Amino acid sequence: MMTTDQLTTTFAALADPTRRAILARLAQGEATVNELAEPFPITLQAVSKHVKVLERAGLIARGRNAQMRPSRLQGTALKQAAEWLGEYREFWDDRFDRLDHHLRDIQRGPRHE
Amino acid sequence: MNEAPTAQEIRITRVFDAPRALVWQAWTDPEHLARWWGPRGRTTPVDSITLEIRPGGTFRVGSVSDEHGDDMVTTGTFREVVEPERLVLEEAAEDSWHDGAVSEVRLIELADGRTEMRFRATIHTTEEMIGIAETGINSGFDRLAEQVAAR
Numbered sequence: 001m002m003t004t005d006q007l008t009t010t011f012a013a014l015a016d017p018t019r020r021a022i023l024a025r026l027a028q029g030e031a032t033v034n035e036l037a038e039p040f041p042i043t044l045q046a047v048s049k050h051v052k053v054l055e056r057a058g059l060i061a062r063g064r065n066a067q068m069r070p071s072r073l074q075g076t077a078l079k080q081a082a083e084w085l086g087e088y089r090e091f092w093d094d095r096f097d098r099l100d101h102h103l104r105d106i107q108r109g110p111r112h113e
Numbered sequence: 114m115n116e117a118p119t120a121q122e123i124r125i126t127r128v129f130d131a132p133r134a135l136v137w138q139a140w141t142d143p144e145h146l147a148r149w150w151g152p153r154g155r156t157t158p159v160d161s162i163t164l165e166i167r168p169g170g171t172f173r174v175g176s177v178s179d180e181h182g183d184d185m186v187t188t189g190t191f192r193e194v195v196e197p198e199r200l201v202l203e204e205a206a207e208d209s210w211h212d213g214a215v216s217e218v219r220l221i222e223l224a225d226g227r228t229e230m231r232f233r234a235t236i237h238t239t240e241e242m243i244g245i246a247e248t249g250i251n252s253g254f255d256r257l258a259e260q261v262a263a264r
Contacts, residue, residue, distance in 0.1 A: 009178065012185035056181065088236060089123045096127050096232070098149040099139060103131040106145075 011091075013057035018042070019050050023073065026060060030072035125232045133220050133228045137197035140218060141166045146174065154179055161186075168194050172202055213237045 013019055022036055037047040051071055054060045062069045129136055139145040143162035150157045161175030172189040193201035197220060204214040219231040 009183065012183055015185070053183070056183075088234070089125070092123070092125055092232065092234065094153075095149065095151055096125065096230075098151050098153075099136075100127065100129055102145065102149040103129050103135060103139060107131060107135070 010057045010059065013053050013059055016050065016053075018047075019054055022047070022050055022054060022071075023059065026071060026073045030063070030070040032070050036071065122233065122235050127230045127232070128223065129228045129230060131228055132226060133197050133222045136220050136228045136230060140200060141196075150174055150176065155185070166191065166194055166196075168192065170194070172204075 014023075018040060021039070025031060025036060025039070033044060033048050033051055036051065037044050040047060051060070051062070055062060055071070060071045060073055062071050131139075139149065141164060143159050143164055146162055146164070147157045147159045155176040155178050157174060157176045161173070161177075163171055163173040165171045168191060170191045172191055173186065175184060175186045177184055187204060189202050189204040191200065192203050192215070193199060199220070200218040202216045202218070204216070214234055214236040216232065216234045221229040221231065223229055
């Protein structure tokens, strides 16, 4: 199970249409940033930034080859992200835990740790 | 392939040891919302929050990852506002991974002074996400495939 920050990072990564298109492209097989950039009317730099966000979210991994560094889908993280409904529920459950704590805190009034 | 997005629903019921007016305030006052919207590891600045508590009003909450500073913004519209018992929030698809989500919050006063919250979210998935998931079948992403196929 992903932690909530990982989960938010994953949802945030998936929230961008260009990044989802990059994932869809990588579902066909690995690709370099240059190859990924081809279909998009945006700079190589912008695509590179999107790739970094996806990498940080654990959705893709990049090769070690310093020049090419092809990206590929990362199985486990994507599988977890794919189980989005369960994760989404977890996301709200966790949020409501904090709501519960918040409601207790404000009714208890200020107190010293 | 079916062109219509698929819809899935989650329901969560919680009982809070707080009067209904306070739970309503926690949902509708930015100062309160900032304290619990979270999640852990992210900060929700009060000034990132816009809540126009009226039907058709705007909803916007931003959060920043403490670790790497990535922003995540949730935007939407209040579809229904019935103080202090019912809020229906429609999240915009454009800034999200889903193809729109509608969250309904019902607050019910219990005889002992506590408040029952019934939360229901209906989430629409995009064809694009389904496509990624279907490709994933070969890689063992079978659970998503089952979920999206079940509609």
